[in-house]
Amino acid sequence: MDREVKKLIEAERGRQSKTINLIASENYVSKNVSAALGSVFVNKYAEGYPKARYYAGNEIVDALEELAGKRARKLFALSSSRWDVNVQPYSGSPANLAVLHALLPEGSKVMAMALGMGGHLTHGSKVSVTGRLWEQVPYGVDRLSEEIDYGELLHIALIERPNMIIAGGSAYSRVVDFKKMRMIADEVKALLFVDMSHFAGLVAGKAYPSPFPYADIVTTTTHKTLRGPRSAIIFSKKEYTPAVRKAVFPGLQGGPHMNQIAAVAVALAEAATPSFSRYANQVIKNAQALSEELHRLGWRIVSGGTDSHLFLVDVMSRGFSGGVAGDRLEKIGVVLNKNMIPFDERKPSDPSGIRIGTAAVTTRGMKEKEMKAIARIVSQGILKKDVADAKKTVDALCEKYPLR
Numbered sequence: 001m002d003r004e005v006k007k008l009i010e011a012e013r014g015r016q017s018k019t020i021n022l023i024a025s026e027n028y029v030s031k032n033v034s035a036a037l038g039s040v041f042v043n044k045y046a047e048g049y050p051k052a053r054y055y056a057g058n059e060i061v062d063a064l065e066e067l068a069g070k071r072a073r074k075l076f077a078l079s080s081s082r083w084d085v086n087v088q089p090y091s092g093s094p095a096n097l098a099v100l101h102a103l104l105p106e107g108s109k110v111m112a113m114a115l116g117m118g119g120h121l122t123h124g125s126k127v128s129v130t131g132r133l134w135e136q137v138p139y140g141v142d143r144l145s146e147e148i149d150y151g152e153l154l155h156i157a158l159i160e161r162p163n164m165i166i167a168g169g170s171a172y173s174r175v176v177d178f179k180k181m182r183m184i185a186d187e188v189k190a191l192l193f194v195d196m197s198h199f200a201g202l203v204a205g206k207a208y209p210s211p212f213p214y215a216d217i218v219t220t221t222t223h224k225t226l227r228g229p230r231s232a233i234i235f236s237k238k239e240y241t242p243a244v245r246k247a248v249f250p251g252l253q254g255g256p257h258m259n260q261i262a263a264v265a266v267a268l269a270e271a272a273t274p275s276f277s278r279y280a281n282q283v284i285k286n287a288q289a290l291s292e293e294l295h296r297l298g299w300r301i302v303s304g305g306t307d308s309h310l311f312l313v314d315v316m317s318r319g320f321s322g323g324v325a326g327d328r329l330e331k332i333g334v335v336l337n338k339n340m341i342p343f344d345e346r347k348p349s350d351p352s353g354i355r356i357g358t359a360a361v362t363t364r365g366m367k368e369k370e371m372k373a374i375a376r377i378v379s380q381g382i383l384k385k386d387v388a389d390a391k392k393t394v395d396a397l398c399e400k401y402p403l404r
């Protein structure tokens with residue numbers, strides 16, 4: 001192999017294996033997912049869709065793309081007469097852009113959780129192209145409970161009359177009430193689009209409610225809790241499918257990445273197993289154990305806890321910015337990200353919070369007991385207290401729970 005790149009791959013493997021990864025959007029894929037990603041499918045161009053391609057030699061990739069779609073429908077218990085699956089988006093951001101491009105006339109209103117409240121850039125944020133082409137009507141959380149206030153949401157929707165409502169975000173730890181979101185969408189005749197990128201693996205493992213009984217469109221990345229390669233899937237109810245298909249190709253993309261689709265197919269089958277369901281449930285138990293222990297150690301947890309794989313810690317409540325906390329933790333081998341908290345008075349480049357997720361450490365096999373140890377490490381690391389001891393615990397945990 002290329003020697004320079006091989007050296008970097010080995011260095012990255014070393015870094016990953018010696019680090020406690022609390023980045024809520026990361027995970028570790030299986031060897032089988034990696035093998036599919038590095039397979040000969042990387043050589044194939046397949047612009048178009050199965051049985052309607054622009055190049056020759058597509059018999060096998062057609063079977064692959066259909067297999068991936070079939071597995072996705074099976075995983076989320078979707079009937080093929082009502083739901084279409086598009087596995088071609090290159091990643092979550094282009095998938096979301098495709099959905100908006102397909103279903104929202106330019107300039108119309110999309111109601112979505114504000115970025116600073118836990119939403120995602122691609123939901124119409126100003127710095128994203130989605131915020132230039134469409135007008136975001138932002139919603140947030142209640143100041144006291146720090147949970148979504150559905151009454152307030154309805155109130156905003158009735159005034160603003162958005163064409164689409166987006167549920168799901170990147171830093172909201174609680175269960176989203178999809179039924180209430182549907183009722184609000186119906187009230188103003190808006191489409192309901194659920195972006196389940198973060199919690200798709202939890203839905204697959206039946207550890208978090210499914211949005212499918214209520215949504216018109218669902219997107220997901222495949223590399224977060226779902227534990228697949230970096231990619232995305234769009235699920236659309238049949239009446240929206242032709243527009244979505246055209247928006248993905250030729251609207252926004254050229255040839256699909258068939259090696260990525262092969263790896264997605266592998267991940268979807270893995271996610272359908274009983275052991276994955278145990279994994280998904282453990283991810284949530286771990287997030288709850290970690291947040292409870294941090295709370296016990298004196299840290300303020302946004303909304304007081306979590307129903308998912310992630311939560312936010314208000315580190316400013318003890319005088320540390322998210323940036324400072326993140327840098328201190330990286331020094332002892334714990335990685336996570338700084339994050340805005342609801343009603344944050346600081347700027348996004350150095351906000352008041354950190355985001356913690358348990359998808360990756362749970363893949364390594366850690367359970368509640370290790371979460372308590374990690375909570376102590378995090379606390380010591382930020383406070384710069386017994387740092388040598390904390391670093392030793394990091395090394396011991398990484399050794400005991402190796403990468404697969």
Ligand SMILES: *Cc1c(COP(=O)(O)O)cnc(C)c1O
Pocket residue numbers: 025091092093094096120122168169170195196197198221231
């Ligand atoms: C991660 C994420 C995305 C974007 O995915 P990329 O693959 O990074 O483009 C979109 N929406 C949500 C809610 C996400 O969490």
